[in-house]
Amino acid sequence: MAATLPDLKAFLLSTPFFGGLSEPSLDLLVAMLVERRFDVGATVVVEGESGRSMFIVHSGELAVSKRGDSEHAIRIAGLGPGDFFGEMTLIEMQNRSASVVAESPIVLYELTAGKLYTFYKADIHAYVMVIQNINRELCRRLRRADNCIAELQMLRASQ
Numbered sequence: 001m002a003a004t005l006p007d008l009k010a011f012l013l014s015t016p017f018f019g020g021l022s023e024p025s026l027d028l029l030v031a032m033l034v035e036r037r038f039d040v041g042a043t044v045v046v047e048g049e050s051g052r053s054m055f056i057v058h059s060g061e062l063a064v065s066k067r068g069d070s071e072h073a074i075r076i077a078g079l080g081p082g083d084f085f086g087e088m089t090l091i092e093m094q095n096r097s098a099s100v101v102a103e104s105p106i107v108l109y110e111l112t113a114g115k116l117y118t119f120y121k122a123d124i125h126a127y128v129m130v131i132q133n134i135n136r137e138l139c140r141r142l143r144r145a146d147n148c149i150a151e152l153q154m155l156r157a158s159q
Contacts, residue, residue: 003058003107005030012109015082016137017056017130025126032115038102045086047099053112054086060106066098073099087134090116 003011009026012018018026036055038044045051047067061080065073076098079085088097090113120127 008058008109011058011082012056015056015084017084017087017133019133020129021126025123025129028122029111029119029126029130032119033109033111036108036110038106038108040102040104042102042106044100044102044106044108045096045098047096049096051086051089051096052114053110054084054090055100055108055110056084057081058107058109061103062106063101063103064098065101078103084137087138089113091131091134091138 009030012030013021013026018029021029033056035058036044038060044055044062047065057079059081061078062085063075064077064079064085065075068074079100085100086096088094116127116130119130
């Protein structure tokens with residue numbers, strides 16, 4: 001069952017992506033989202049494919065993986081309610097950097113690049129806030145990746 005509009009708006013405001021938006025700006029952006037549902041095992045996005053949308057996880061769990069040297073999938077992250085993914089394709093307009101697979105039944109909200117551009121044209125101040133929110137999350141992810149790299153280097157050095 002789809003979330004009620006007030007419940008959906010409250011949920012979205014609690015996520016890093018939508019934080020700080022005014023009620024009218026949030027209403028505009030919510031109207032642009034498309035609900036997507038996937039069953040366990042469904043592939044949402046595939047590493048290397050072109051992508052022109054991002055997703056906000058409303059419910060369920062997903063696995064993010066990258067292909068290793070032997071084309072074997074290596075899990076790099078898990079996602080759950082409140083997380084978002086696919087935003088990199090909207091910023092850098094490159095192919096998908098990883099694959100994302102549903103580990104449980106999931107409900108996602110999709111925002112396409114075209115809709116994000118429409119949002120930019122309609123409410124530039126809110127658009128800037130959304131882009132800042134995306135950038136903050138990307139910085140958090142980069143810091144975590146830096147820490148993982150440093151830990152791996154320390155582990156290598158101790159062997």
